[in-house]
Amino acid sequence: PYVARNLIKMYLFLNYMLLFLSCPNILLYVDNSDKEKALVFINVDPSEELNSLLNKFWSFIMMSATIGSPKIYYTILKLDPIKTKYYSINSKNLPKKIQVIIDTGLTTKYKKRTSELFKKIAGRIYTISSILSVNTGVYFPSYKVLQETEKALFSYYDLKRPFFKELPNMTIKEANSVCSNFKSYKDKGAILFAVQGGRFSEGENFQEGEMRSVIIVGLSIPPPSKQLFLKMSYIKKTYSQNAFLIYMLEPAIKKAVQSAGRVTRNTSYSVIFFLDSRFASKSIFGLFPEWIQKNAKCTNLDSNSVEKILDS
Numbered sequence: 207p208y209v210a211r212n213l214i215k216m217y218l219f220l221n222y223m224l225l226f227l228s229c230p231n232i233l234l235y236v237d238n239s240d241k242e243k244a245l246v247f248i249n250v251d252p253s254e255e256l257n258s259l260l261n262k263f264w265s266f267i268m269m270s271a272t273i274g275s276p277k278i279y280y281t282i283l284k285l286d287p288i289k290t291k292y293y294s295i296n297s298k299n300l301p302k303k304i305q306v307i308i309d310t311g312l313t314t315k316y317k318k319r320t321s322e323l324f325k326k327i328a329g330r331i332y333t334i335s336s337i338l339s340v341n342t343g344v345y346f347p348s349y350k351v352l353q354e355t356e357k358a359l360f361s362y363y364d365l366k367r368p369f370f371k372e373l374p375n376m377t378i379k380e381a382n383s384v385c386s387n388f389k390s391y392k393d394k395g396a397i398l399f400a401v402q403g404g405r406f407s408e409g410e411n412f413q414e415g416e417m418r419s420v421i422i423v424g425l426s427i428p429p430p431s432k433q434l435f436l437k438m439s440y441i442k443k444t445y446s447q448n449a450f451l452i453y454m455l456e457p458a459i460k461k462a463v464q465s466a467g468r469v470t471r472n473t474s475y476s477v478i479f480f481l482d483s484r485f486a487s488k489s490i491f492g493l494f495p496e497w498i499q500k501n502a503k504c505t506n507l508d509s510n511s512v513e514k515i516l517d518s
Contacts, residue, residue: 222247229254231440235432248433250440253284278452281445294496303475306466306498307515308491309507310483314347314424321358324351327423328359330481331397333512335367338477339395340418341388345402345465347426347458349374352399355423371399372406381405389416402426402461407468417468421479425458425490451489459493466498479507 226232231251237244249255260266276292279285312318312326335342346352352371359365370388372381385406388398392415400406403426428434438449462480469476478498484490486504494502505515 219245233436233440235436237432239431246433248436250437251444253282257284278456282441282452304469304497304501305475305477306480306502307477307507308480308483308486308502308504310486310504311506311508312481313483314351314481315484319351319354321354324354324358325362327355327481328363330479330507330512331355331359331421332363332365334419334421334479335365335395335397337513338419341392341396341398341412341416342419342421343398343400343406343412343417343465343468344421344423345400345404345407345462347402347424349401351423352401356399365397368394368396369399370396372401372404376405385410392416392418400465402458402465407461407465410468411471412468413471414473418472418474418476419478420466420469420476421481422462422465422485424482425455425484426461427454427458455490456493459490463495463498470497481507 223234226234226247231254232247232249235246235248237246280287280290309330312323312330314323314327331344344355346355356371368388368391370384372384376384384398388396389412398406398417402422434453437453441449441452462485466478466480469478485494491499491502503515505511507515
């Protein structure tokens, strides 16, 4: 049986390989991420398969709350910009007052990640939570940055608010328990540490008062990998679009916007903090949705300025 199973696996693999030889957008690479090496197929351009499906219909609708730049999607998905209509919803159901603050006084670039930086981030979180007695979600680019900031927060500051955090590989039951407990403090104010693109940034709704403040700590730029390199190389060869923008920057901005959007189900005052000077750059700020751009203020958010900015 062991030999038979492996022969079947070999047959299926060879069958796929022969099938994909005629597809220039499907590549084969060696994956060294696990202890054992593996051969992996990757589709670096899914537009062919997508269009073969879409062409069966007279019309179709594509929807997303964070679709980003339509120009990029027209190119990558090979949609005809003349025949395609793009609609942007004017968000009328946002809080009566939503304030967006971009901190230009720090950055979470990989080379800048020192113990001093994590202490600085922890100081920002502590100051904000001391002034705003509301439920606050803090969203990090990775679990590593979350853990280092948590360590600094409890080492240097006397946090008096209830504290909850997202853990890697949490079960649904564990996640629901953490979220329910966090929401129960909406009248007093608690802090939730989570990751951008994780369980509490996209898969959880926070209703009236359950999260009225969000702190976005840096950009969730993916780490280098063979898969990412192959995708970016294909974009550079095939399209005129910026490969870094498409596969690294824009997905990171989407994660940040998704996390920031957790406060939009409140009808009362809410505030969003972006703790990274890169959010103020033209290339990133221009990709923010209109509701963030029109409410944004860029400043060096030191401990003395937080209260003044919020009062204004």
